[in-house]
Amino acid sequence: MSQRNHFLEIAQLRDSDRLVLLYEAQILVRNEKFIWSLSELDPNLLNGADIILLEDEGGSAIVAVNTRNDISDTLQAEARSLRSLLFIGGDTSFTVAGRVSQLLDWYNTHRYCGTCGNRTIHHGAERAVVCEVCKIHYFPRINPCAIMLVVKGDQLLLARSSRFNSGFFSCLAGFVEIGETPEETVAREVMEEVGLEVENIRYIKSQSWPFPSQLMLGFVADYKSGEITPEPSEIAEAHWYDIDNLPNVPSADISVAGELIQHFIAQVRSSQPK
Ligand SMILES: [Zn+2]
Secondary structure, X not given: OOOOOOEOOHHHOOOOOEEEEEEOOEEEEEOOEOOEOHHHOOHHHHOOOEEEEEEOOOOOOEEEEEOOOOOOOOOOOEEEOOHHXXXXXXXXXXXXXXXXXXXXXXXXXOOEOOOOOOEEEEOOOOOOEEEOOOOOEEOOOOEEEEEEEEEEOOEEEEEEEOOOOOOOOEOEXXXXXXXXXXXXXXXXXXXXXXXXXXEEEEEEEEEEXXXXXXXXXXXXXXXXXXXXXXXXXXXXEEEEEEOOOXXXXXXXXXXXXXXXXXXXXXXXXXXXXX
């Protein structure tokens, strides 16, 4: 089969394509499913849509369709936020929705050249937009962010944000600044947010987090010195917890924060006498 560019016409869609339909950054969901096939809809509904090929490996490509009109009623679908999809389907389907959402957001915010202000055009063969005047190529960017669990012996530090009322106590986190290593971010953020010095900072695992476009790098760090002193603009409260007496923490199925917490709990349990 012939290779397709990143931007497609309706006529280039294939029956095997797995379509993700969006309207104004909301994802169309029917019966808790957001992957559509061409046979489920009238192609005329897609007139004027931006149709973006995400991946074309194997027989079944993922295609994002940003529709020009609200077609949710016609399809008897609900328009849902990306965040609400965290709780339906498996991890893979959320990853797909996250990629679709981040790419559309990136295209939407790169319609003009940041250097000369002219309109950009889509590069056909590469995932990029191009300014025809100054010939600059713009590629999608992600934002690295360090997330860290601070531990002291068998205890862990959990904090509640003063900016997001998620109801969870979780790890500390912050964006990696220009010129910084993620390990330096960990030490700086822990000092800024709760006034503690840490040591023995070790990388555990990462996660793509599409709100809006972060790469979360998960670390564990040992407490070294200081008293917990929350920075009130970021942290409402922070405390040391025993693993058997935890507050409401995020699930390991959803976020790397939850995985770091579970990782530490498993480590403490395995070191305890049976
Ligand atoms: Zn330009």
